Amino acid sequence: MADGPSVAARDDLAGVVDLFAWLTRTELSQALSELAFKSRTEVDEDAIDAAIDLAVAEYALVPAPAAALSSEGTESASERETALAVGPAAFPTLPEGAADLPHILDIPSREVDREALSDAVLERLREEAVAAIGDGDDDRLETLADVTYDVEAWAPVDVDPVRTRILAEVDEEA
Incomplete structure (x- = not known):
């Protein structure tokens, strides 16, 4: 997949997820859209989906079971969609502007039970x-x-x- 998402993109996705402990795919896509808006670039939903798929396939992001998740003041991910957490093959990095995402997105405090x-x-x-x-x-x-x-x-x-x-x-x- 020479023209597919790069390892850097995979690790950037993990960095964004790491900011929040876990995110649903929709939340991650929203975060990436916010980053694109901040950098005045267009959002390519297909590219985002491909990058997330690759990150999951390569274990940079992993589906997290409901039993591994906690969150304040919101329904659990299992009631909406699968949550993604940082996986074993990730070296999380923050893309430019990502440090502002917790202030932009309305996502409550979260934790992942690593065991x-x-x-x-x-x-x-x-x-x-x-x-x-x-x-x-x-x-x-x-x-x-x-x-x-x-x-x-x-x-x-x-x-x-x-x-x-x-x-x-x-x-x-x-």
């Missing part, structure tokens, strides 16, 4: 590894193998069984 989030990420990693093995998707397996190292550094979870299975499959195909 519940890391359990959900490990479960997703297992499911995606099984699917990639079943599909014979070597490219995805290599990405997931890299993600196992990120997850291990990010949270106190045991990813070794998943990584061992992924690497065995990759080595078998090589």
Whole structure:
């Protein structure tokens, strides 16, 4: 995906999410629209969607289960849409003007339970590894193998069984 969203864009998305602990996809799109307005550029909704999709696929942003979320004075994300939190493959950076977003957007104070989030990420990693093995998707397996190292550094979870299975499959195909 040479002409797709860059790693810098992925990390900028994570930086915006990190400002709030978690955001729904709609809230993240709104934040990015505000940044575009501040910099007097046009909003490309398709580009925003592609960047968010890539960030989720690469574990820079991860879907957060309702059990991992807390928020003051608003309905939970599960009642509206999936929440996104900063994932293990992110190196959050703030795009220009992002520090003003908490003053611009009406988003209450939020927190993420890292233990519940890391359990959900490990479960997703297992499911995606099984699917990639079943599909014979070597490219995805290599990405997931890299993600196992990120997850291990990010949270106190045991990813070794998943990584061992992924690497065995990759080595078998090589």
